[in-house]
Amino acid sequence: MTQSAESPGRRQVVTPSRVVTGICLIVPFVAMLWVSSYARVEPRFIGIPFFYWYQMAWVPISTVLTMIAYKLVQRELRARKGGAAQ
Template structure:
């Protein structure tokens, strides 16, 4: 069943892949940040962003699963 929450979860998990596979968007050296070429700091930034998005997706997934169990009367497992 596709719900808005599951769409948000999918987008959170898909965004880092799209960002890293779209090499043309970051295959350059400028703008440099404290002497680090854009190519490197962009990828390192996505490590942090990916962590946040994965945590968000996991939290939403747990909330969605709890709500489904409550609606179906499954109780705690």
């Protein structure tokens, strides 16, 4: 049996930044797995059917959402280290 890295008395606290991080990471998965929402041809964008350009639009959107999640986690870790040092 392996021991947790955290002491038994400490609990994981759900902070607003963790909730936002989770939402940022789950939204692209939900958007891509809900195929019936984009399984159509119209509206076309510069001649490209909706099915294709919708999926390609999620590439930069997912990148931005992942970057936001990363920044939130880094900010929380810095705050936690700063609070522990004082």
